[in-house]
Amino acid sequence: xxxxxxxxxxxxxxxxxxxxxxxxxxxxxxxxxxxxxxxxxxxxxxxxxxxxxxxxxxxxxxxxxxxxxxxxxxxxxxxxxxxxxxxxxxxxxxxxx
Ligand SMILES: C[S@@+](CC[C@H](N)C(=O)[O-])C[C@H]1O[C@@H](n2cnc3c(N)ncnc32)[C@H](O)[C@@H]1O
Numbered sequence: 043x044x045x046x047x048x049x050x051x052x053x054x055x056x057x058x059x060x061x062x063x064x065x066x067x068x069x070x071x072x073x074x075x076x077x078x079x080x081x082x083x084x085x086x087x088x089x090x091x092x093x094x095x096x097x098x099x100x101x102x103x104x105x106x107x108x109x110x111x112x113x114x115x116x117x118x119x120x121x122x123x124x125x126x127x128x129x130x131x132x133x134x135x136x137x138x139x
Pocket of ligand 1: 107
């Protein structure tokens with residue numbers, strides 16, 4: 043998703059993934075693309091519970107369908123630090139159905 047968005051929109055994008063194997067798979071995929079694209083994409087092997095700095099963001103996408111309620115609350119906390127007007131796209135509501 044992170045790579046595709048940068049490919050289609052020419053934006054910079056940053057991915058955060060906790061599982062090392064999934065992170066490495068993303069890095070391997072990124073290697074297959076031209077360097078111009080690779081320079082606009084950054085993939086981090088990080089746990090969202092460690093509250094990474096995402097404040098320099100204009101659009102957030104989270105595939106949070108399987109996230110626990112606890113992790114959802116952590117994300118809401120992170121979103122509280124975003125700039126006004128930042129768009130948040132998610133696959134599961136943070137506030138029930
Ligand atoms: C539904 S999958 C999405 C996979 C892929 N990133 C995508 O968007 O297609 C949710 C991903 O969130 C990751 N994840 C779960 N808890 C996390 C956490 N605390 N910090 C960072 N990533 C986490 C999982 O390892 C999993 O790869």
